[in-house]
Amino acid sequence: MTLSEYFELLWSDYTLRTITLGTAVLGAICGMLGSFAVLRKQSLLGDAISHAALPGIALAFLITGAKDTNVLLLGALVSGLIGTFWIRGMTQKTHLKSDTALGLILSLFFGFGMLLLTFIQKQPNANQAGLDKYLFGQAATLVEKDVTLMVVVTSICLIVLLLFWKEFKILLFDADYTKTLGFNTKFIDILITFFIVLAIVLGLQTVGVVLMSAMLLAPAAAARQWTNNLSVMILLAAIFGAFSGVVGTAISASENNLSTGPVIVLVAAVFVLFSFVFSPGRGLLFREIRFRQNRRDLQLQKTLQFMYGIAKDHEDISHPHAIRILNNFQGFTKGTLRKLEEKEWISIQGQEWAMTDKGFSEAKNLYNQQLKND
Known part of the structure; x- marks a missing residue:
């Protein structure tokens, strides 16, 4: 049957x-x-x-x-x-x-x-x-x-x-x-x-x-x-x-x-x-997806903060910098740069990057929040 x-x-x-x-x-x-x-x-x-x-x-x-x-x-x-x-x-x-x-x-x-x-x-x-x-x-x-x-x-x-x-x-x-x-x-x-x-x-x-x-x-x-x-x-x-x-x-x-x-x-x-x-709430699959997403977000935030540390030393935050100076930063990847650009936090021209006002404001908020937590 x-x-x-x-x-x-x-x-x-x-x-x-x-x-x-x-x-x-x-x-x-x-x-x-x-x-x-x-x-x-x-x-x-x-x-x-x-x-x-x-x-x-x-x-x-x-x-x-x-x-x-x-x-x-x-x-x-x-x-x-x-x-x-x-x-x-x-x-x-x-x-x-x-x-x-x-x-x-x-x-x-x-x-x-x-x-x-x-x-x-x-x-x-x-x-x-x-x-x-x-x-x-x-x-x-x-x-x-x-x-x-x-x-x-x-x-x-x-x-x-x-x-x-x-x-x-x-x-x-x-x-x-x-x-x-x-x-x-x-x-x-x-x-x-x-x-x-x-x-x-x-x-x-x-x-x-x-x-x-x-x-x-x-x-x-x-x-x-x-x-x-x-x-x-x-x-x-x-x-x-x-x-x-x-x-x-x-x-x-x-x-x-x-x-x-x-x-x-x-x-x-x-x-x-x-x-x-x-x-969706407790499943292993969605838990792994959330973990990977959180890790990517953290990597993105760390890269942005590193760029903030470079940009804040200049009077003009939109001053261009060579991408190669990021090579020594552990969290840097080409994919990270692409996502930062998609969020309009940085702009890329050729082999140089520059921080936007939006990105500078976001990085500053992250920096201040970290100081409060510490």
Whole structure:
């Protein structure tokens, strides 16, 4: 199946439509909530929570003996929340750093989850097949009720986000100031964390435990490169996440033996890479262009100041001087002379240059400004 055939079948094929809608909604909610994780410098939290959810899935299956998606995800939610509060407790009541606590919970819960999965696989229960899909995800198992659940959760997140927008925004950038205003910072922090855990749990079926943190962080990291405005960042992150889901699903469906979850993450990584290189404000390309432009401007100013030092010793500032006297100046190039002439700071006749009134005034301002800085 080609990409064009995929998009043609999208409106008529139930399975393709369900999977695409599900991955798009998942990408959007992960982008929105991932923005808070990125801005709060809790990028590793997503990785820890996704791994902490695994034993919850296994225990939910052992207790119920059935592979009901809602029950398994509920177990993952409880396990993820327990892991999250353990991390908070370890950082607040011990001298451990947050990265140490995250690493401990991640490895502990994931190891326990793998142990439970191994135990389940050795049990004489036919229902156990397919539990390992939560490790790497299997988007093909999405059904309409799963997508409906995602849409409902996304809608609730949007409503809560709008209701507590001011509180979330203040807490993100100045937690101490939030306390002085009388807001319950603990409640707001728990509310944000709860929705982040909820988004991660929803994505386990599609992307899996191992890759879920990338789905949470990649759209937000890409959006951060394009804006300094929180609302714009959240909107861009949701768009990047949704596009990653749709394009990743399309590529996976058009090729054989390509898992949807990893492809979605790779598409999101392309958005990140593109943003890191081409975003106007922070992109590497534009940063290099600005650096080169600043270096050229500095070279131009230094050459002008050197000429000013020569011209100011004459009563007539427009007195011509030989170009060769500039040869010993380190910043001098033929290109510099050409730019100075284009700016009408100097005039060139043959092998001689002369400073104009405009150039003399500009050089004098630069000279006085330098004296003030010194």
